[in-house]
Amino acid sequence: MPHLTVEYSSNLSGFPEAQMLAELNQTVTASPEIADEFDLKSRCVAHASYAVGTQTAGRAFVHVQLRLLSGRSPEAKLDFSQRIAAVLRRLTPQPEGLVVQLSVEIVDMDRPSYIKDRL
Amino acid sequence: MPHLTVEYSSNLSGFPEAQMLAELNQTVTASPEIADEFDLKSRCVAHASYAVGTQTAGRAFVHVQLRLLSGRSPEAKLDFSQRIAAVLRRLTPQPEGLVVQLSVEIVDMDRPSYIKDRL
Amino acid sequence: MPHLTVEYSSNLSGFPEAQMLAELNQTVTASPEIADEFDLKSRCVAHASYAVGTQTAGRAFVHVQLRLLSGRSPEAKLDFSQRIAAVLRRLTPQPEGLVVQLSVEIVDMDRPSYIKDRL
Numbered sequence A, B, C: 001m002p003h004l005t006v007e008y009s010s011n012l013s014g015f016p017e018a019q020m021l022a023e024l025n026q027t028v029t030a031s032p033e034i035a036d037e038f039d040l041k042s043r044c045v046a047h048a049s050y051a052v053g054t055q056t057a058g059r060a061f062v063h064v065q066l067r068l069l070s071g072r073s074p075e076a077k078l079d080f081s082q083r084i085a086a087v088l089r090r091l092t093p094q095p096e097g098l099v100v101q102l103s104v105e106i107v108d109m110d111r112p113s114y115i116k117d118r119l
Helices: A017-029 A074-091 B017-029 B074-091 C017-029 C074-091
Strands: A003-009 A041-047 A050-052 A059-069 A099-109 A115-118 B003-009 B041-047 B050-052 B059-069 B099-109 B115-118 C003-009 C041-047 C050-052 C059-069 C099-109 C115-118
Touching: A003 A017, A003 C041, A017 A041, A017 A074, A017 B050, A041 B003, A041 B041, A041 C041, A050 A059, A050 C017, A059 A074, A074 A099, A074 C115, A115 B074, B003 B017, B017 B041, B017 B074, B017 C050, B041 C003, B041 C041, B050 B059, B059 B074, B074 B099, B115 C074, C003 C017, C017 C041, C017 C074, C050 C059, C059 C074, C074 C099
Parallel strands: A003 A041, A059 A099, B003 B041, B059 B099, C003 C041, C059 C099
Antiparallel strands: A003 A059, A041 B050, A050 C041, A099 C115, A115 B099, B003 B059, B041 C050, B115 C099, C003 C059
Protein backbone atom coordinates (compact mmCIF):
# COMPACT_ATOMS: atom_id res chain seq x y z
CA MET A 1 0.00 0.00 0.00
CA PRO A 2 2.70 2.61 0.48
CA HIS A 3 3.28 5.27 -2.14
CA LEU A 4 6.63 6.96 -2.54
CA THR A 5 7.37 10.04 -4.64
CA VAL A 6 10.82 11.47 -5.34
CA GLU A 7 10.92 15.03 -6.64
CA TYR A 8 14.08 16.89 -7.59
CA SER A 9 15.11 20.12 -9.25
CA SER A 10 16.45 19.50 -12.74
CA ASN A 11 19.70 21.34 -12.09
CA LEU A 12 20.81 18.10 -10.40
CA SER A 13 22.08 16.75 -13.69
CA GLY A 14 22.88 13.08 -13.73
CA PHE A 15 20.32 12.33 -11.05
CA PRO A 16 20.20 8.51 -11.01
CA GLU A 17 16.43 8.04 -11.18
CA ALA A 18 16.30 4.29 -11.68
CA GLN A 19 18.97 3.53 -9.12
CA MET A 20 17.39 5.93 -6.62
CA LEU A 21 14.00 4.26 -6.93
CA ALA A 22 15.53 0.78 -6.76
CA GLU A 23 17.52 1.51 -3.62
CA LEU A 24 14.70 3.40 -1.92
CA ASN A 25 12.32 0.54 -2.62
CA GLN A 26 14.91 -1.90 -1.32
CA THR A 27 15.37 -0.11 2.01
CA VAL A 28 11.72 0.81 2.54
CA THR A 29 10.46 -2.71 1.90
CA ALA A 30 13.16 -4.11 4.18
CA SER A 31 11.37 -2.42 7.09
CA PRO A 32 9.50 -4.88 9.32
CA GLU A 33 6.47 -2.61 8.84
CA ILE A 34 6.08 -3.63 5.20
CA ALA A 35 4.43 -7.02 4.76
CA ASP A 36 4.90 -7.38 1.00
CA GLU A 37 7.50 -5.64 -1.17
CA PHE A 38 5.01 -5.75 -4.03
CA ASP A 39 2.87 -3.11 -2.32
CA LEU A 40 5.30 -0.22 -2.65
CA LYS A 41 4.56 2.02 -5.63
CA SER A 42 7.27 4.61 -6.33
CA ARG A 43 7.77 7.34 -8.91
CA CYS A 44 10.33 10.00 -9.67
CA VAL A 45 9.62 13.47 -11.00
CA ALA A 46 12.20 15.97 -12.26
CA HIS A 47 11.08 19.59 -12.01
CA ALA A 48 12.41 21.96 -14.67
CA SER A 49 10.34 24.81 -13.20
CA TYR A 50 11.36 25.41 -9.59
CA ALA A 51 12.60 28.04 -7.17
CA VAL A 52 14.36 27.69 -3.84
CA GLY A 53 13.80 30.70 -1.61
CA THR A 54 14.28 34.14 -3.10
CA GLN A 55 17.57 33.60 -4.85
CA THR A 56 17.57 32.09 -8.29
CA ALA A 57 20.92 30.39 -8.71
CA GLY A 58 23.05 27.89 -6.87
CA ARG A 59 20.27 25.94 -5.17
CA ALA A 60 18.81 22.51 -5.66
CA PHE A 61 16.51 20.15 -3.81
CA VAL A 62 15.41 16.55 -3.53
CA HIS A 63 12.24 15.75 -1.65
CA VAL A 64 10.78 12.34 -0.88
CA GLN A 65 7.26 11.79 0.32
CA LEU A 66 6.20 8.40 1.65
CA ARG A 67 2.48 7.84 2.12
CA LEU A 68 1.47 5.01 4.45
CA LEU A 69 -1.85 3.80 5.78
CA SER A 70 -2.45 5.50 9.12
CA GLY A 71 -1.64 3.73 12.36
CA ARG A 72 2.16 3.54 12.38
CA SER A 73 3.98 4.55 15.56
CA PRO A 74 6.14 7.70 15.61
CA GLU A 75 9.19 5.45 15.90
CA ALA A 76 8.23 3.45 12.83
CA LYS A 77 7.67 6.63 10.84
CA LEU A 78 11.02 8.07 11.87
CA ASP A 79 12.68 4.81 10.92
CA PHE A 80 11.24 5.11 7.42
CA SER A 81 12.52 8.68 7.13
CA GLN A 82 15.98 7.65 8.22
CA ARG A 83 16.12 4.78 5.75
CA ILE A 84 15.13 7.13 2.95
CA ALA A 85 17.47 9.94 3.99
CA ALA A 86 20.42 7.55 4.05
CA VAL A 87 19.84 6.65 0.40
CA LEU A 88 19.36 10.30 -0.58
CA ARG A 89 22.64 11.29 1.05
CA ARG A 90 24.46 8.51 -0.77
CA LEU A 91 23.00 8.83 -4.26
CA THR A 92 22.14 12.50 -4.77
CA PRO A 93 24.58 14.19 -7.16
CA GLN A 94 26.45 17.25 -5.90
CA PRO A 95 27.17 19.45 -8.89
CA GLU A 96 29.80 22.07 -8.11
CA GLY A 97 28.40 25.39 -7.01
CA LEU A 98 25.05 24.01 -5.85
CA VAL A 99 23.77 23.75 -2.32
CA VAL A 100 21.43 20.75 -2.30
CA GLN A 101 18.62 20.46 0.22
CA LEU A 102 17.32 16.99 1.02
CA SER A 103 14.04 16.38 2.80
CA VAL A 104 11.83 13.43 3.71
CA GLU A 105 8.19 13.57 4.68
CA ILE A 106 5.96 10.78 5.98
CA VAL A 107 2.22 11.11 5.37
CA ASP A 108 -0.62 9.14 6.96
CA MET A 109 -3.29 8.00 4.51
CA ASP A 110 -6.87 7.62 5.71
CA ARG A 111 -7.26 3.89 6.25
CA PRO A 112 -11.05 3.35 6.28
CA SER A 113 -11.58 4.95 2.87
CA TYR A 114 -8.50 3.50 1.16
CA ILE A 115 -9.21 0.94 -1.56
CA LYS A 116 -6.73 -1.28 -3.33
CA ASP A 117 -7.18 -3.98 -5.90
CA ARG A 118 -5.31 -5.95 -8.54
CA LEU A 119 -6.11 -6.58 -12.17
CA MET B 1 -13.53 22.40 -4.28
CA PRO B 2 -12.40 18.81 -4.70
CA HIS B 3 -9.13 18.01 -6.43
CA LEU B 4 -8.57 14.70 -8.12
CA THR B 5 -5.25 13.34 -9.41
CA VAL B 6 -4.77 10.18 -11.45
CA GLU B 7 -1.25 8.81 -11.64
CA TYR B 8 -0.22 5.76 -13.61
CA SER B 9 2.92 3.95 -14.66
CA SER B 10 3.66 4.49 -18.35
CA ASN B 11 3.88 0.78 -19.11
CA LEU B 12 0.07 0.91 -19.19
CA SER B 13 0.12 1.80 -22.85
CA GLY B 14 -3.14 3.00 -24.27
CA PHE B 15 -4.25 4.39 -20.92
CA PRO B 16 -7.39 6.38 -21.82
CA GLU B 17 -6.56 9.63 -20.05
CA ALA B 18 -9.39 11.79 -21.36
CA GLN B 19 -12.04 9.13 -20.93
CA MET B 20 -10.76 8.24 -17.47
CA LEU B 21 -10.96 11.86 -16.32
CA ALA B 22 -14.39 12.33 -17.90
CA GLU B 23 -15.87 9.24 -16.27
CA LEU B 24 -14.24 9.90 -12.90
CA ASN B 25 -15.58 13.44 -12.91
CA GLN B 26 -18.98 12.15 -13.89
CA THR B 27 -19.23 9.67 -11.02
CA VAL B 28 -17.59 11.88 -8.38
CA THR B 29 -19.82 14.87 -9.14
CA ALA B 30 -22.87 12.59 -9.11
CA SER B 31 -22.31 12.10 -5.38
CA PRO B 32 -24.82 13.98 -3.22
CA GLU B 33 -21.80 15.39 -1.37
CA ILE B 34 -20.81 17.55 -4.35
CA ALA B 35 -22.91 20.67 -4.68
CA ASP B 36 -21.58 21.88 -8.04
CA GLU B 37 -19.90 19.77 -10.75
CA PHE B 38 -17.89 22.84 -11.72
CA ASP B 39 -15.87 22.57 -8.51
CA LEU B 40 -14.05 19.34 -9.34
CA LYS B 41 -10.57 19.90 -10.77
CA SER B 42 -8.91 16.73 -12.10
CA ARG B 43 -5.59 15.93 -13.74
CA CYS B 44 -3.82 12.89 -15.05
CA VAL B 45 -0.08 12.22 -14.84
CA ALA B 46 1.80 9.40 -16.60
CA HIS B 47 5.02 8.38 -14.85
CA ALA B 48 7.83 7.16 -17.07
CA SER B 49 10.11 6.82 -14.04
CA TYR B 50 8.60 4.38 -11.56
CA ALA B 51 9.27 1.20 -9.61
CA VAL B 52 6.87 -1.23 -7.98
CA GLY B 53 8.49 -3.11 -5.13
CA THR B 54 11.90 -4.64 -5.67
CA GLN B 55 11.29 -6.30 -8.99
CA THR B 56 11.65 -4.26 -12.15
CA ALA B 57 9.43 -5.91 -14.73
CA GLY B 58 5.84 -7.03 -15.05
CA ARG B 59 4.27 -4.51 -12.69
CA ALA B 60 2.10 -1.46 -13.18
CA PHE B 61 -0.03 0.83 -11.05
CA VAL B 62 -2.81 3.38 -11.17
CA HIS B 63 -3.41 5.58 -8.16
CA VAL B 64 -6.14 8.14 -7.64
CA GLN B 65 -6.09 10.74 -4.92
CA LEU B 66 -9.22 12.76 -4.16
CA ARG B 67 -8.77 15.79 -1.92
CA LEU B 68 -11.91 17.14 -0.23
CA LEU B 69 -12.53 19.85 2.31
CA SER B 70 -12.51 18.24 5.74
CA GLY B 71 -15.75 17.30 7.46
CA ARG B 72 -17.08 14.39 5.36
CA SER B 73 -18.29 11.29 7.19
CA PRO B 74 -16.35 8.03 6.89
CA GLU B 75 -19.29 6.64 4.89
CA ALA B 76 -19.19 9.52 2.42
CA LYS B 77 -15.45 9.09 1.94
CA LEU B 78 -15.76 5.38 1.35
CA ASP B 79 -18.52 6.04 -1.16
CA PHE B 80 -16.18 8.32 -3.10
CA SER B 81 -13.49 5.64 -3.11
CA GLN B 82 -15.89 3.04 -4.36
CA ARG B 83 -17.16 5.27 -7.15
CA ILE B 84 -13.59 5.90 -8.26
CA ALA B 85 -12.46 2.27 -7.95
CA ALA B 86 -15.36 1.12 -10.12
CA VAL B 87 -14.21 3.38 -12.96
CA LEU B 88 -10.58 2.31 -12.55
CA ARG B 89 -11.52 -1.37 -12.75
CA ARG B 90 -13.51 -0.75 -15.90
CA LEU B 91 -11.16 1.53 -17.84
CA THR B 92 -7.62 0.56 -16.85
CA PRO B 93 -5.83 -1.31 -19.64
CA GLN B 94 -4.46 -4.76 -18.84
CA PRO B 95 -1.45 -5.33 -21.07
CA GLU B 96 -0.44 -8.98 -21.19
CA GLY B 97 2.21 -9.95 -18.68
CA LEU B 98 1.54 -7.03 -16.31
CA VAL B 99 0.06 -7.21 -12.85
CA VAL B 100 -1.73 -3.89 -12.34
CA GLN B 101 -2.32 -2.46 -8.88
CA LEU B 102 -5.18 -0.01 -8.45
CA SER B 103 -5.54 2.22 -5.40
CA VAL B 104 -7.73 5.08 -4.25
CA GLU B 105 -6.97 7.51 -1.46
CA ILE B 106 -9.20 10.17 0.05
CA VAL B 107 -7.51 13.18 1.67
CA ASP B 108 -9.02 15.79 3.97
CA MET B 109 -8.01 19.36 3.14
CA ASP B 110 -7.80 21.92 5.94
CA ARG B 111 -11.02 23.87 5.62
CA PRO B 112 -10.34 27.11 7.55
CA SER B 113 -7.26 28.00 5.51
CA TYR B 114 -8.59 26.93 2.11
CA ILE B 115 -9.20 29.77 -0.35
CA LYS B 116 -10.96 29.56 -3.67
CA ASP B 117 -11.85 32.21 -6.19
CA ARG B 118 -12.80 32.71 -9.82
CA LEU B 119 -11.35 34.97 -12.47
CA MET C 1 11.16 23.43 5.37
CA PRO C 2 8.04 24.52 3.49
CA HIS C 3 7.21 22.99 0.14
CA LEU C 4 5.09 24.82 -2.39
CA THR C 5 3.57 23.36 -5.56
CA VAL C 6 1.77 25.32 -8.27
CA GLU C 7 -0.34 23.29 -10.67
CA TYR C 8 -2.25 24.74 -13.61
CA SER C 9 -4.21 23.54 -16.61
CA SER C 10 -2.25 24.05 -19.81
CA ASN C 11 -5.02 26.00 -21.52
CA LEU C 12 -3.72 28.97 -19.50
CA SER C 13 -1.26 29.82 -22.21
CA GLY C 14 1.37 32.33 -21.28
CA PHE C 15 1.30 31.27 -17.65
CA PRO C 16 4.31 33.07 -16.15
CA GLU C 17 5.91 30.16 -14.34
CA ALA C 18 9.17 31.78 -13.30
CA GLN C 19 7.58 35.03 -12.22
CA MET C 20 4.82 33.18 -10.37
CA LEU C 21 7.33 31.13 -8.40
CA ALA C 22 9.51 34.16 -7.71
CA GLU C 23 6.64 36.27 -6.39
CA LEU C 24 5.10 33.43 -4.40
CA ASN C 25 8.42 32.70 -2.77
CA GLN C 26 8.85 36.39 -2.06
CA THR C 27 5.53 36.75 -0.27
CA VAL C 28 5.62 33.41 1.54
CA THR C 29 9.11 33.94 2.91
CA ALA C 30 8.15 37.47 3.98
CA SER C 31 5.81 35.90 6.54
CA PRO C 32 7.10 36.15 10.11
CA GLU C 33 6.49 32.39 10.33
CA ILE C 34 9.38 31.63 7.98
CA ALA C 35 12.76 31.84 9.64
CA ASP C 36 14.94 31.45 6.54
CA GLU C 37 13.96 32.17 2.93
CA PHE C 38 16.36 29.42 1.87
CA ASP C 39 14.00 26.78 3.28
CA LEU C 40 11.17 27.27 0.80
CA LYS C 41 11.25 24.76 -2.08
CA SER C 42 8.76 25.54 -4.86
CA ARG C 43 7.86 23.94 -8.17
CA CYS C 44 5.41 24.54 -10.97
CA VAL C 45 3.63 21.86 -12.99
CA ALA C 46 1.56 22.43 -16.14
CA HIS C 47 -1.09 19.77 -16.74
CA ALA C 48 -1.91 18.99 -20.37
CA SER C 49 -4.30 16.24 -19.26
CA TYR C 50 -7.03 17.73 -17.08
CA ALA C 51 -10.79 18.08 -16.69
CA VAL C 52 -12.85 20.57 -14.74
CA GLY C 53 -16.24 19.18 -13.79
CA THR C 54 -18.29 17.47 -16.47
CA GLN C 55 -17.90 19.99 -19.24
CA THR C 56 -14.84 19.86 -21.42
CA ALA C 57 -14.32 23.37 -22.71
CA GLY C 58 -14.01 26.87 -21.32
CA ARG C 59 -12.56 25.98 -17.95
CA ALA C 60 -9.14 26.35 -16.37
CA PHE C 61 -7.60 26.10 -12.94
CA VAL C 62 -4.59 27.05 -10.88
CA HIS C 63 -4.00 25.32 -7.57
CA VAL C 64 -1.30 26.00 -5.01
CA GLN C 65 -0.44 23.66 -2.19
CA LEU C 66 1.82 24.84 0.63
CA ARG C 67 3.13 22.14 2.98
CA LEU C 68 4.40 23.33 6.36
CA LEU C 69 5.62 21.53 9.44
CA SER C 70 2.67 21.05 11.77
CA GLY C 71 2.06 23.43 14.63
CA ARG C 72 1.06 26.68 12.92
CA SER C 73 -2.01 28.50 14.24
CA PRO C 74 -5.15 28.72 12.10
CA GLU C 75 -4.46 32.44 11.72
CA ALA C 76 -0.95 31.85 10.45
CA LYS C 77 -2.21 29.30 7.94
CA LEU C 78 -4.90 31.61 6.66
CA ASP C 79 -2.34 34.38 6.32
CA PHE C 80 -0.25 32.12 4.08
CA SER C 81 -3.28 31.33 1.93
CA GLN C 82 -4.10 34.99 1.56
CA ARG C 83 -0.56 35.90 0.58
CA ILE C 84 -0.59 33.20 -2.07
CA ALA C 85 -4.08 34.00 -3.37
CA ALA C 86 -3.13 37.64 -3.84
CA VAL C 87 -0.28 36.66 -6.16
CA LEU C 88 -2.47 34.21 -8.06
CA ARG C 89 -5.12 36.84 -8.67
CA ARG C 90 -2.51 39.25 -9.96
CA LEU C 91 -0.42 36.99 -12.20
CA THR C 92 -2.77 34.32 -13.55
CA PRO C 93 -3.56 34.88 -17.24
CA GLN C 94 -7.20 35.23 -18.23
CA PRO C 95 -7.53 33.96 -21.78
CA GLU C 96 -10.80 35.02 -23.38
CA GLY C 97 -13.58 32.50 -23.04
CA LEU C 98 -12.11 30.72 -20.04
CA VAL C 99 -13.43 30.70 -16.49
CA VAL C 100 -10.38 30.26 -14.27
CA GLN C 101 -10.66 28.74 -10.81
CA LEU C 102 -7.96 29.60 -8.29
CA SER C 103 -7.45 27.65 -5.08
CA VAL C 104 -4.96 27.52 -2.24
CA GLU C 105 -4.49 24.68 0.21
CA ILE C 106 -2.32 24.55 3.32
CA VAL C 107 -1.11 21.14 4.49
CA ASP C 108 0.44 20.18 7.82
CA MET C 109 3.46 17.91 7.55
CA ASP C 110 4.20 15.45 10.34
CA ARG C 111 6.96 17.12 12.33
CA PRO C 112 8.50 14.26 14.34
CA SER C 113 9.27 12.15 11.28
CA TYR C 114 10.40 14.97 8.99
CA ILE C 115 14.09 14.96 8.08
CA LYS C 116 16.03 17.66 6.33
CA ASP C 117 19.67 17.96 5.47
CA ARG C 118 22.08 19.83 3.20
CA LEU C 119 24.77 18.52 0.88
